[in-house]
Amino acid sequence: xxxxxxxxxxxxxxxxxxFQYLILSTVVVVMFVPIVILIFGSLKTTGEMYSHPxxxxxxxxxxxxxxxxxxPAFWRLMWNSVILMLxxxxxxxxxxxxxxxxxxxxxxxxxxxxxxxxTVGLMFPINVAILPVYFVLRQMNEMGIPLIDSLVGVCLVQxxxxxxxxxxxxxxxxTAIPAELQDASYIDGCNNFDFFWRILLPxxxxxxxxxxxxxxxxxxxxxxxxxxxxxxDELWTLPLGTxxxxxxxGQDLAMVSxxxxxxxxxxxxxxxxxxRQIISGLTAGAVKG
Amino acid sequence: MQQLPxxxxxxxxxxxxxxxxxxxxxxxxxxxxxxxLILFLLFVIYPIFRSIYFSMFDWNGLGPAVDFVGLQNFxxxxxxxxxxxxxxxxxxxxxxxxxxQLPLALALAVMVGRGLPGRGLFRTIFFMPYVxxxxxxxxxxxxxxxxxxxxxxxxxxxxxxxxxxxGWMSNTDIVLVxxxxxxxxxxxxxxxxxxxxxxxxIPLELEEAARIDGANSFQNFFYITLPLLGSxxxxxxYLSVLGSIQQFIMVWIMTKGGPVNASETLATYxxxxxxxxxxxxxxSAVAIYMFILCLIFSLIYQRxxxxxxxxxxx
Numbered sequence: 102x103x104x105x106x107x108x109x110x111x112x113x114x115x116x117x118x119x120f121q122y123l124i125l126s127t128v129v130v131v132m133f134v135p136i137v138i139l140i141f142g143s144l145k146t147t148g149e150m151y152s153h154p155x156x157x158x159x160x161x162x163x164x165x166x167x168x169x170x171x172x173p174a175f176w177r178l179m180w181n182s183v184i185l186m187l188x189x190x191x192x193x194x195x196x197x198x199x200x201x202x203x204x205x206x207x208x209x210x211x212x213x214x215x216x217x218x219x220t221v222g223l224m225f226p227i228n229v230a231i232l233p234v235y236f237v238l239r240q241m242n243e244m245g246i247p248l249i250d251s252l253v254g255v256c257l258v259q260x261x262x263x264x265x266x267x268x269x270x271x272x273x274x275x276t277a278i279p280a281e282l283q284d285a286s287y288i289d290g291c292n293n294f295d296f297f298w299r300i301l302l303p304x305x306x307x308x309x310x311x312x313x314x315x316x317x318x319x320x321x322x323x324x325x326x327x328x329x330x331x332x333x334d335e336l337w338t339l340p341l342g343t344x345x346x347x348x349x350x351g352q353d354l355a356m357v358s359x360x361x362x363x364x365x366x367x368x369x370x371x372x373x374x375x376x377r378q379i380i381s382g383l384t385a386g387a388v389k390g
Numbered sequence: 391m392q393q394l395p396x397x398x399x400x401x402x403x404x405x406x407x408x409x410x411x412x413x414x415x416x417x418x419x420x421x422x423x424x425x426x427l428i429l430f431l432l433f434v435i436y437p438i439f440r441s442i443y444f445s446m447f448d449w450n451g452l453g454p455a456v457d458f459v460g461l462q463n464f465x466x467x468x469x470x471x472x473x474x475x476x477x478x479x480x481x482x483x484x485x486x487x488x489x490x491q492l493p494l495a496l497a498l499a500v501m502v503g504r505g506l507p508g509r510g511l512f513r514t515i516f517f518m519p520y521v522x523x524x525x526x527x528x529x530x531x532x533x534x535x536x537x538x539x540x541x542x543x544x545x546x547x548x549x550x551x552x553x554x555x556x557g558w559m560s561n562t563d564i565v566l567v568x569x570x571x572x573x574x575x576x577x578x579x580x581x582x583x584x585x586x587x588x589x590x591x592i593p594l595e596l597e598e599a600a601r602i603d604g605a606n607s608f609q610n611f612f613y614i615t616l617p618l619l620g621s622x623x624x625x626x627x628y629l630s631v632l633g634s635i636q637q638f639i640m641v642w643i644m645t646k647g648g649p650v651n652a653s654e655t656l657a658t659y660x661x662x663x664x665x666x667x668x669x670x671x672x673x674s675a676v677a678i679y680m681f682i683l684c685l686i687f688s689l690i691y692q693r694x695x696x697x698x699x700x701x702x703x704x
Contacts, residue, residue, distance in 0.1 A: 121501050121506065122508075124498075124501065125498070125501060125502065125512055128498060128516065129512070129515050129516075131575070132515050132516060132518065132519065132575070133515075134534070134543070135527075135530040135531060135533075135534055135575065136530065138530070138533060138534060138543055139530050139533065150541075151540075151541070154536075154540065154541045154542075154543075155543045195425070196426045196429060197426065199422040199423070199425065199426065200422060200423050200425075200426035200427075202422060203418075203419050203422045203423055207415070207419055209416070209419050215423065215427075218430075218435075219426070219430060221434075221435070222430060222434050224632075224684045224685060224688045225434065225438070225681060225684060226632065226636045226684075228636035228637075228639075228657045229635070229657065229660075229677065229680045229681060229684060230434065230437055230438070230677070230681075231660075231661070231664075232441065232660060232661075232664040232665070232670070232673050232674060232676075232677050233437030233438060233440055233441035233677055234433060234437045235664070236437060236440045236441060236444060236670075236674075237432065237433065237436060237437045237440055240440070257429065257433060258433055260429055261429040261432070261433035261434050262433070262434065264426050264429060264430050264434075265430075265434075268426065292414065292415075293414075293415055293418050294418055318521050321523070322521075322522070322523035322524065324523065324524065324525050324639050325638060325639060329665060339523075340523050340524075340525050340526075343523075343525050343526065343529070347525075347529055354533060354536075354541070357529060357533075361526045361529045361530065364523070364526060365523075365526050368521055368522055368523065369518070369521070369522070371521075372518065372521045376514060376517075379521065380513075380517070380583060383580070383583060383584075384583060384584060384587035
């Protein structure tokens with residue numbers, strides 16, 4: 102730090118720290134501005150939103166929030182999203198857990214080939230594949246498997262497009278479990294399934310939690326798949342409902358703020374509780390993969 | 391003294407002993423892989439081939455596709471100015487992301503570093519937007535971007551500073567930058583997270599040794615930290631580029647690709663043709679182009695990252 106060579110070491114360090122905190126706090130403020138503006142907006146009446154839109158809501162008006170919360174439609178959106186999220190998460194953990202175990206722990210011919218097939222999925226995100234996927238759903242519809250306009254269809258697509266990444270994450274975690282445990286379990290008379298069920302899964306609980314937390318976020322936030330697959334409004338999920346609501350009340354900024362705030366709060370609360378799992382899943386997937 | 395068989399021999403013994411056991415093992419492998427394989431083949435791989443088929447038709451989705459046009463769709467796309475605009479926009483977003491967003495994330499990660507008091511809190515706050523849904527983030531930023539300085543915070547600040555209010559989402563020169571700012575707000579925390587995890591893996595001793603040898607902070611960063619962070623940086627570049635190619639929801643909600651296609655991306659272009667105009671054959675051809683783009687990029691990435699171990703960092 103050439104700027105402060107004449108200062109004693111502790112003062113140099115102190116200056117650098119001040120500088121660091123200054124920049125970081127600025128970024129913190131920037132991070133919070135959109136969220137704070139949103140929350141302010143959600144606590145205002147429509148009139149207030151026009152007269153002083155970004156001022157502190159004083160006194161706070163809860164009318165818009167209450168109006169939304171008392172609509173059965175809002176709770177139906179919530180309910181659909183929750184159901185979809187739980188189903189997708191259960192599906193992803195189940196499907197990827199099994200496959201990742203095989204890739205991490207067992208040997209068979211053409212294993213590398215099959216594994217590479219799954220990694221192909223990493224290259225084709227759902228946003229790119231949505232139209233082709235829609236064709237296939239339609240085709241299955243014509244064959245008598247009703248996947249269009251059904252939460253089952255959304256769920257299956259969400260699972261399918263989360264397979265690649267999560268197999269990779271879980272395989273990383275499963276490989277890290279010491280091979281001695283596997284040997285010991287075989288010596289004690291376990292077969293592969295016993296080892297998987299009694300030894301590996303209990304040890305891998307944090308990994309499964311990470312994958313589950315990650316999938317919950319992805320499924321909960323997903324707008325594109327429900328948008329394309331679902332038609333009838335009684336099946337809509339929360340993001341889809343938000344989009345519709347914004348289209349309908351776009352001019353009423355206070356109302357839109359209230360709706361968006363209400364639909365963000367569950368995510369933020371979940372994040373505060375599951376931050377560790379989300380982060381460990383993401384970093385494991387990206388840093389090891 | 392009796393000679394024990396070498397370890398590989400023991401393994402071989404286990405293999406041959408008992409055919410039923412072997413059958414059981416194969417059965418388990420098949421059963422465990424089956425659910426993933428079925429879903430994956432049906433909803434990820436098969437659609438690619440299905441859309442290759444449809445891309446050769448002029449088809450509006452009603453009735454079967456009968457109007458075979460060969461590669462006409464692919465030709466038409468390449469001569470469509472809007473498509474070229476979408477490509478150039480995606481390239482711009484990639485350049486912005488890799489040139490601005492990632493360095494910003496890296497700088498903040500280094501600043502938060504390993505031992506800064508409050509490190510966890512900063513990480514929690516910077517990463518927070520990542521978990522919010524894209525549509526909610528898009529709407530939040532639309533509130534801020536409101537052109538009327540009496541309603542939108544950003545223009546209120548601009549006019550208070552003596553400037554003229556900016557058409558954040560209506561000015562064709564600015565709209566892409568506005569979207570990029572919102573994208574950065576949402577996604578830089580994710581890349582910072584990766585860098586923080588990467589930094590954690592660099593042994594402290596290396597930086598200490600360099601410092602003892604007289605390296606200052608900058609030398610330390612450019613000659614120790616950055617090279618050792620190589621594999622993490624490559625991963626984050628890869629994810630960032632792939633994310634930019636497929637950017638959809640934020641753009642669609644904020645501008646629908648407008649005004650006058652100024653913020654069109656490949657994904658909005660495909661969505662418009664596939665799900666708004668129902669030119670499904672044409673839309674499929676766009677999807678194929680996007681597949682090819684992702685594929686080429688991934689192959690280049692894999693070629694570049696297949697390096698000797700001592701270069702891939704720790």
